[in-house]
Amino acid sequence: MSHTVIVAGVGMIPFAKPGASEPYNVMGEKAARQALKDAGVDYKAIEQAFVGYVYGDSTCGQRALYPLGMTGIPVLNVNNNCSTGSSALFLARQAVQSGAAECVLALGFEQMQPGAIKAAFPDRPTPFEQFDQVTDELVGHPEIPLALRYFGGAGKAHMDKYGTRLETFAAIRAKASRHAVNNPLALFRKEVSVDDVMAAPMMWEGVMTRLMACPPTCGAAAAVICSEAYAKKHGLNRQVRIAAQAMTTDFSSTFEAHDMMRVVGYDMAREAGRKVYESAGIGPKDIDVVELHDCFAQNELITYESLGLCPEGGAEKFVRDGDNTYGGQVVTNPSGGLLSKGHPLGATGLAQCYELTHQLRGTAEQRQVKDARTALQHNLGLGGACVVTLYQAA
Template sequence: MSSKVYVIGVGMTKFEKPGRREGWDYPDMAREAGTAALHDAGIAYDTVQEVYAGYVYGDSTSGQRAVYELGLTGVPVVNVNNNCSTGSTALWLAARAVRGAADCVLAIGFEKMAPGSLSETYADRALPLGRHIRELERLRGPGRPMAPWMFAEAGREHMERYGTTAEQFARIAVKNHRHSVNNPYAQFQREFSLDEVLASPGIVAPLTRLQCSPTSDGSAAAVLASESFVDRHGLAGRAVEIVGQAMVTDFEDTFDGTAAALVGAHMSRAAARAVYEQAGLGPQDLSVIELHDCFATNELLTYEALGLCGEGEGGKLVDAGDTTYGGRWVVNPSGGLISKGHPLGATGLAQCAELTWQLRGTAGARQVPAAAEHTGVALAHNIGLGGAAVVTAYRPADR
């Protein structure tokens, strides 16, 4: 049994507006990302012993159909669906496999999405988020569309409790769009001013369109390996160790009477604390963070859940510039979900790819200098409502 797990190869496609690449189906996406990850690791697909394939929208063996583009070797392929945290859940399962009996495992996520806001797929059965929605309606009154409404209400609650402003939320979107200019994989690569973000069409106050993640097509993948595999193949100079990882689901206090809890704040906090304890690290040790900014309001809530600041102090981090280049941390150098895009099954693995490049010092114009230094540590945060939160800490193997 391996006590250590390493990321030895990553790959991803450019995230695209749904349908923009004509004829680009999910097997094509998975082939592109998976091939890139295998090439990055310097291995062939027949070296992989298990595969965890994540997607939210698709039929039951879409994972097999996708990875058959890489080869037909008879290895176990496990289909994974955990809402927006699907990619990180596939990564979590792959890491557990390496800590068990496997030496080399592939985690891959992909999504082919319909344009527009997410909607209910099955009208003839219980809605998975039904309990969360009913509770939020009781607390805050009804609203739609569902996802932006839920996160907007959590933001409005924060404004009422702590004096956070609509402009502070908008500045998060300004930051992430600015970061994405240097990311060739991002769906959007355009900088927007604060006035442009605030003036973009309103979705659910305080959120405007440019503060919301888009629907996206795309794929991302990571190859994970044991310590003995890394040693045998001389990969320590490129490998990135997973030094802490936790997945949690909803607790009783998800329904504690706050909108923040209903959109995952307590799950995120619990997962982060578990990872800090495992890794012997704290927020002060982090250099770079990729977190789940499905909406600008959630990025600010997550600052607090990850312990970057005290409760109610997220707006102060924004005003101080502490979450961008030159600040205490760089959060979402990729552009985050807001600007990089959000193909649900791929998002968590795209975070892994970005942080691997950052820690290797190969992120190009978006490189965070401190991440490539000897003390560089990275953190990823990915959530799915209904619910699951996955937090992962990374550090290069040779440090």
């Protein structure tokens, strides 16, 4: 039996730079309390909790939730790289949809360190061994940090294949900053121009400037997920439902296609998007607002195509025509996205949920997308996992 799944409440704290945030457990507790308050339920009503984080010891989820109540419920800790938050959401939705539970909590947080992401356990095999081998073959440049080689390499592949200009990626970053100006929870709220982005220090000559990469960030976000029947019985907000959701992992094409766009998850996103559209009985043209995984401006551009928001090879025109912002085809990352809002790995997927829930409730204030009824979320983690979620307003 399949149950309709409702997002009854959401919570999120302001994102901060590493060293400027509270500890992970405090951030997580605050976001969870906000979600519970927004939903209008007590922690005692939560039957299961799914808690996502990447950098932390085992059972950090319990450490964050125990101050809310030690009720003996299952608390499952989730780590799926940058898609960790949406993986926790996926499990929460699955528990409710299947009838295993009626009211659950999804929580994500991250307390990050400054600088580029690096392995926490260098004394054992890396899960990125195949990714690194293919990237070495296709990209080279061992002097550049790996994340930049992955996504910069994917952007360069798009440039080489379709003639995409570096200024187009700069325009995506500038758009993100314009959106973030209106988001009080975003890390960076200063508007920057295309010229500003182009004038930033070059991290890879002709391929990427510093402002095209998202910053390491600390933060937390949460959501209370319940069945429609439970929400109706207890008088909870039923304005937003999860209409469809899909998670994919890598296909053989990730490595066999010898294409950096595939290495960074193009096929995972395309297949997850296809499943969601098919399940909901809609298409990309029906989407009003999107929160997608713009860890680099290059990945946002590639994702326009993988999610079918524009044709393959059509992303530069999509950006040039303003179809990715207010007044265009679909407002993309009204929160400012990872580029401006920040990217605390475990929290990102639930921060996207927070934004889209407010958009569909009509409570996004200055960021509000007019008449938003259908929203799409895309959250990607290399290694790999991709979660695509479709929300609809009641």
